[in-house]
Amino acid sequence: xxxxxxxxxxxxxxxxxxxxxxxxxxxxxxxxxxxxxxxxxxxxxxxxxxxxxxxxxxxxxxxxxxxxxxxxxxxxxxxxxxxxxxxxxxxxxxxxxxxxxxxxxxxxxxxxxxxxxxxxxxxxxxxxxxxxxxxxxxxxxxxxxxxxxxxxxxxxxxxxxxxxxxxxxxxxxxxxxxxxxxxxxxxxxxxxxxxxxxxxxxxxxxxxxxxxxxxxxxxxxxxxxxxxxxxxxxxxxxxxxxxxxxxxxxxxxxxxxxxxxxxxxxxxxxxxxxxxxxxxxxxxxxxxxxxxxxxxxxxxxxxxxxxxxxxxxxxxxxxxxxxxxxxxxxxxxxxxxxxxxxxxxxxxxxxxxxxxxxxxxxxxxxxxxxxxxxxxxxxxxxxxxx
Amino acid sequence: xxxxxxxxxxxxxxxxxxxxxxxxxxxxxxxxxxxxxxxxxxxxxxxxxxxxxxxxxxxxxxxxxxxxxxxxxxxxxxxxxxxxxxxxxxxxxxxxxxxxxxxxxxxxxxxxxxxxxxxxxxxxxxxxxxxxxxxxxxxxxxxxxxxxxxxxxxxxxxxxxxxxxxxxxxxxxxxxxxxxxxxxxxxxxxxxxxxxxxxxxxxxxxxxxxxxxxxxxxxxxxxxxxxxxx
Numbered sequence: 001x002x003x004x005x006x007x008x009x010x011x012x013x014x015x016x017x018x019x020x021x022x023x024x025x026x027x028x029x030x031x032x033x034x035x036x037x038x039x040x041x042x043x044x045x046x047x048x049x050x051x052x053x054x055x056x057x058x059x060x061x062x063x064x065x066x067x068x069x070x071x072x073x074x075x076x077x078x079x080x081x082x083x084x085x086x087x088x089x090x091x092x093x094x095x096x097x098x099x100x101x102x103x104x105x106x107x108x109x110x111x112x113x114x115x116x117x118x119x120x121x122x123x124x125x126x127x128x129x130x131x132x133x134x135x136x137x138x139x140x141x142x143x144x145x146x147x148x149x150x151x152x153x154x155x156x157x158x159x160x161x162x163x164x165x166x167x168x169x170x171x172x173x174x175x176x177x178x179x180x181x182x183x184x185x186x187x188x189x190x191x192x193x194x195x196x197x198x199x200x201x202x203x204x205x206x207x208x209x210x211x212x213x214x215x216x217x218x219x220x221x222x223x224x225x226x227x228x229x230x231x232x233x234x235x236x237x238x239x240x241x242x243x244x245x246x247x248x249x250x251x252x253x254x255x256x257x258x259x260x261x262x263x264x265x266x267x268x269x270x271x272x273x274x275x276x277x278x279x280x281x282x283x284x285x286x287x288x289x290x291x292x293x294x295x296x297x298x299x300x301x302x303x304x305x306x307x308x309x310x311x312x313x314x315x316x317x318x319x320x321x322x323x324x325x326x327x328x329x330x331x332x333x334x335x336x337x338x339x340x341x342x343x344x345x346x347x348x349x350x351x352x353x354x355x356x357x358x359x360x361x362x363x364x365x366x367x368x369x370x371x372x373x374x375x376x377x378x379x380x381x382x383x384x385x386x
Numbered sequence: 387x388x389x390x391x392x393x394x395x396x397x398x399x400x401x402x403x404x405x406x407x408x409x410x411x412x413x414x415x416x417x418x419x420x421x422x423x424x425x426x427x428x429x430x431x432x433x434x435x436x437x438x439x440x441x442x443x444x445x446x447x448x449x450x451x452x453x454x455x456x457x458x459x460x461x462x463x464x465x466x467x468x469x470x471x472x473x474x475x476x477x478x479x480x481x482x483x484x485x486x487x488x489x490x491x492x493x494x495x496x497x498x499x500x501x502x503x504x505x506x507x508x509x510x511x512x513x514x515x516x517x518x519x520x521x522x523x524x525x526x527x528x529x530x531x532x533x534x535x536x537x538x539x540x541x542x543x544x545x546x547x548x549x550x551x552x553x554x555x556x557x558x559x560x561x562x563x564x565x566x567x568x569x570x571x572x573x574x575x576x577x578x579x580x581x582x583x584x585x586x587x588x589x590x591x592x593x594x595x596x597x598x599x600x601x602x603x604x605x606x607x608x609x610x611x612x613x614x615x616x
Contacts, residue, residue: 002500006489006497006500009488009489009493010488012488013487013488288484289484289486292480292484292486293497294469295443295445295472295478296472296473296497296501297470297472297473297498297501298469298473299465299466299469299470300465300466300469301466377446378445378446379437382440382445
């Protein structure tokens, strides 16, 4: 601790250079945080997937529908504990830009299948009692200022309502929350029976099924049994674990993790060069002073520690500032991007990784200049300033 | 062999190598400095004065021969032992002061004390005493660039004496100062020698400066003379 003042004073020697170096480290860690949040938003669903949940879609594509009658046949397959279905509605509220995940569902079936969604019992009762009732996620309700009791109108480019008025009227009877972080609350759910009765075509069809198996170990066998059940039917199925479905979906965007890692590696390598060059330059400028420190009794190791501490301090200030800024900015941006990137936040794992990278950056950027300072021969260093 | 000999340099040779070329700076040199003595070391440029001073101060190692300070053989110490020994026994005063420009005068003086186990309050007390001894208490908070050359050298001397070292080694302490400031610094060194009994070895070009010493030796072509060679 006695040397902290010395280390700090050395950093203040070239204030602009130190500030710019710290700024470059800060920017790198802001980018790290943002890319981490984007990655989390895109692939976080894999981590949150329930190992006992299966998704059964049309064998050709998820946009092909399945008969609603499959539900009873699926529920009879051994190991199936629960079955429910969802259908992509693609509702638009007032303006074409205001689209969000909206689906007709079976209220009890949905909440049984997703215990991570929390809806007060009285709101669930109200939903079951009202055919036009709908529930919105907290994030979505906040986005449009919806409250329980509001009546809203949505238009679906896929499923127009039968009759002259194609718009769908819904009564908001509940607002659901998530029981754990990362769960999307930007969805909108309404009753399938109302939807099926009022749509202009496609009665008796659903988008896909969700099945809960009796154990994760049995999931693969149950998926195979479901596909076997509908083999050679007009609508063959493809059953897969929820996590596999999420991974399939993400592959549409490419290998996000590899892309993020590549960008971050390039950024950190550049920052490493910048910080390392700053430290090396700082040591070269102070050859004489380091010689004086050694002359008055500083050991090689203490000189190494002083130089390394400067590097750690630069990386530490920049890294912590960057991570702090990234946390603040992602929290501020999350509601804005919720429509496209639900679950946009920096995970604890990424924060921990950021702290490790901060320490690593400080060490790697400082070690070579510090070794150079340590190996400096006292008499030679003093001769250079004589 | 007298007990009051503090510095004993015996048959010391120092050879520098530049590529394949060998430069013999010191040649089997012998020197004794008594405790409490103020020795001036004179000689032309390149005669090896600073090299000899560096060897006595443990800043460099001899190619051959032995160096003992207060009975301790410093030529056989490891780097770490030598650093600790310097911190305990040596006070260095440089021609260009060599103060750290980012630290105030008092923080510069405090530097050698950071290597001791003294508390912050104790360090402050020692720093204040050292600055008082060199007459610079009123400038303690100033940065080196805010001080005159004489004041910077006084700060350098305060840094050298703050640990109460066994010996003060001064390399051209007045070489960068005007006559008036140089005289003040020499007066200060003389006072430290006479009033506080400090042993001082001073390298200088200046015959005027050497007159303040109690003994002067001359170095020429790697050899030592008690009188100025022709």
